[in-house]
Amino acid sequence: MSTLDHEQVVIRTGPRSGLPVIVAVHSTALGQAVGGCRLWHYADWRDGLTDALRLSAGMTAKCAMAGLANGGGKTVVAVPAGITLDPGLRRDVLYDVAEAIESTGGRYATGPDVGTTPADMAVIGERTAGVFCKPPHLGGSGDSSPHTATGTLAALRAVCRRIHGTSDLAGRRLAVVGLGRVGERLARLLAAEGAELLVSDIDPGKHALAAELGATWSDPEQAVTAAVDILIPAALGGVLTEQVVPELRCRAVAGPANNQLATPAVADLLHRRDIIWVPDYVVGAGGVIYALTTELHRADDALARVEAIEGTVNDLLHTAERLEVTPAQAALELTRLRLSTARHS
Known part of the structure; x- marks a missing residue:
């Protein structure tokens, strides 16, 4: 790693749990950094660091593209293989996370991600105010996955319009890869x-x-390369590799899974094959839009902002076509423009 494009990275051994706790603050140019807390097994804690750096940068882009007054961050707890988090150890981990968040001095707040829940956010919230998506009975917005699914559906309508000239998804062949909290809800909506x-x-x-x-x-593996109109990655990232792209038989890829591209160059490979790829940080923004709009910004139009993802994707695809660049390039330039404007305002 030759450069570090982050404002702050906290790496520490949790004093209670003994596990590696990583908090990456990518940018606060637009406002307080936000991003989920990922509790996941890693062969090496440095793999967790790589995830934290990539995912926090993705959150900056997600917030910028969604028009939110927030930047990007991420928490990763790198659980070694073979370690089981019993209730006592889990609480210790969450308290360690809370202390790491507190050390950022209010620059960052976390929410649920892979391996964590709104109930976990309540535990973190016992030790820090830098948390969102606590259970509703504790004043939070709860599980964000329904809103992520709703936003993904809105994005798919825009993609369908680009492919077929109409946003009607009836009769379209779609592959949903990953049936976790978001994927299952999305599959039900699509059905x-x-x-x-x-x-x-x-x-x-x-x-x-x-x-x-x-x-x-x-x-x-077979679902990724199935003959469909739209491939929808809804599990963990890295599904789109240089080896997979030549095997794809879809017209577009758009889903809520984070970090779908194994490398940035894969976006160009997709473009050369005339496969539309909408950046995951645009498609999967519904959950964070809803949570931040209701909890941090106290606005009452959260659902409308989630559904506005359809317009965001539609505009992005038009911009990419007009500029003759990939949607990924267009989104990156729009993100850079908003961040640059914020820094100089």
Whole structure:
């Protein structure tokens, strides 16, 4: 790593848990940095650091593209393989996270991510005010996944309009790869829209959901390369690699999974194959838009802002076409413009 494009990175061994706790603050140019708390198993804590750096930068772009007065950050707890978080150790980890957040001096607030829940945010909230998405009975907005799914549906309408000339998803063949909290909710929404669904997950127990929705079941590897209108990555990142792109048989890729591209160059490979890729930080912004609008900014139009993702994606695709660049390049330039304007205002 030759350069560090972050304002602050906190790396410490949790004094209670003994586990590596990482807080990455990428940018506060637009306002307080925000980003989820990821509790995940890593072979090496430095892999967790890589995730934190990438995901926090992605949050800056997500907030900028969504028009939010916030920057990007991320918390990662790198749990070694073989370690099980029993209730006592989990609480110790969350208290360690709270102290790391406090050390940023109010520059960063966290919410749920892979491996954490609104209930975990309540525990973190016992030791720091830098938290959102606590359970509703504690004054928070709760689980953000329904709103992430709603925002993804809005984005898919815009993509469908670009491909087919109409936002109607009925009869369109869509592959949802990953049926976690967001993926399952999104699959249900798409089924209600009348889409023809192919779904997959590493958990074979999700097969029952496919049967319930009348969807075709597939293993994840085959689902990624299935012949569909739109591929929807909704699990962990890195699914789009230089090796996978030549095998794709879709017209577009748009989903809420973070860091879908194995490398930035993959966006150009997709473009050369005439496959539309909408950046994940645009598609998956619904949850953070809803949570921050209701909790941090105290506005009452949160759902309307989530649904406005359709317009954001539509404008992004038009801008990319007009400038003859990829949607990824167009989004990056729009993000840089907003950050630069904020720094010089």
